[in-house]
Amino acid sequence: MPVKRSLKTVKNSRRLAARPKRAVIFKLFVSRDTSSAKKIDVIRAGVGARVVDDMVEYLDVPKNVIFGILHTPESTAHRLIKDNRNLDAAASERVVRVADITRMAEETFGGRAAATRWLKSANLALGGVTPLSMLDTGPGAGEVRRILASINYGGAF
DSSP states (O other), X not given: OHHHHHHHHHHHHHXXXXXXXXXXXXXXXXXXXXXXXHHHHHHHHOOBTTHHHHHHHHHTOOHHHHHHHHTOOHHHHHHHHHTTOBOOHHHHHHHHHHHHHHHHHHXXXXXXXXXXXXXXXXXXXXXXXXXXXXXXXXXXXXXXXXXXXXXXXXXXX
């Protein structure tokens, strides 16, 4: 009997070790500049709802911030996560948008920590709101991109 327990323990530890680390899905979106065609395919198919947890961990923000950016009610998101389903196309597009701008911020500021700090800090060029809060709309994301481009190239905004 003790041998079976130890084998079970070994199997469980292997299973736990095989699990991907958190923030993996979102990190993959951030780390790769994918083609527009691939992004369209991902958006149309829907991003797995578990990406919400990944975004929370990667950006170090509360879940309600991510729910607001994705325009997804908390109850809906929790149900999708529980049922292992995908977000709809609109929310999936916002996930891809946040990942693209996070990657741009990381390139601008030289890393994840500085980029996420900037994304979560009030910005005068945005009327005192955070860049992250602007990413729920295309025009808001465009303003954040414009500011990042200005920082990159020393232009005024």
